[in-house]
Amino acid sequence: MPELPEVETIARGLAQRVSGDVIDSVWLGRKPEPLKSPALEIAAALEHSRIATVRRMGKHIVFDLEHNGVPAQAQWIVHLGMTGRLQVCEPQAEILKHTHAILKLASGRELRFVDPRRFGRLSVARGFDAGGIEPLEADLDRFLDLFRGRKTPIKSALLNQKLLRGVGNIYADESLFRVGIRPRRRASTITRDQLGKLLVSVKEVLREAIALGGSSISDYVDADGEAGFFQLQHRVYGREGEPCLVCKTPIKRIVIAGRSSHYCPKCQK
DNA sequence: ACTATGTCCTGCGAGC
C-alpha cells in the first residue's frame, strides 16, 4: 500500500502520538509469518523500552528506543508491505481481523499492527540500513550514478529500493509523466539533462504528496485514521483510457516487471 | 553483476 509519502505521513503521526511512551508488554500473533526477526527477539527488544523517536527511512518506519534515558542498541523496524497499518487506540477498541501485533503502552493505549495480506514485516535491527538513497536528499551526481549502464526500464530502476528508496508504483508513474519519459525507456539511454529533470519531478511529486497526506486508493489511512488527498492529483496512475490532462490522448496501461504502468503515449517519449 | 519472472497473501469490484 504505502510509498514514501504515505509512510512519511504515518511516521509523523506516530511520532506525535507515541513518542515518549513506554512499551509495557508485547503480544505477537502465533503465526510468526509477518516477523522478519524471531518473535522472542522482538518482544525482548520492545518490552520496557521507551519510544524515543519515530521516523521514516525509505518505506520503513523506524522506532528508536531507549532504556532509562539511554539510547538502546536495538531499533524496531516496521515495513507495511501493501496493506499494513499501525493504529493507536484504546484497549477496548475492537480488535480488527488480521491484527498481528499489539503493544500495550504505559499511557494506557495500544499500538496495533494490522495487515490482511501479510506482506508487511516486523523486525529489530542495530544501525538499520534501508539501502539506496533518499530521493528527497539526493543530489544530481548521486542520482545520475544510479542509472549509469543500466539497461533496465527506467520505471524498474525507480522502483528498485537498492538504488532509490521510497518511490513506489504510483510516484514512479507520476514522476515519469511530469518529465515526459516513457516508463519502458532503458535507463542508460536517458540524457543527463533529462535525468536531472527527472530528479526534480520525483522530488516535486513526493513533496506535494506529503503535503496532502499521501494517496488514499482503497483503504490507506494515516496514524489518525485520516485519508490522504494526493490521489486527486494523479495525472496518469489509475487513469487508463481517460484523456491525458495535457493533450487529451487516452492514457495507456502496460505491465512492466509485473506492475501496472500508466503513461501518455503522446506526451512521453 | 544485472535483468526478467514468479510467488507470497487476502479482499474487492467487475462482469457474467
Place this chain on the structure above:
DNA sequence: TGCTCGCAGGACATAG
C-alpha cells in the same frame, strides 16, 4: 444473488 477472474501503494528468491 453468487460465482470467477483480475487486480492491488511491495519485496524477495530464483533462473537465465
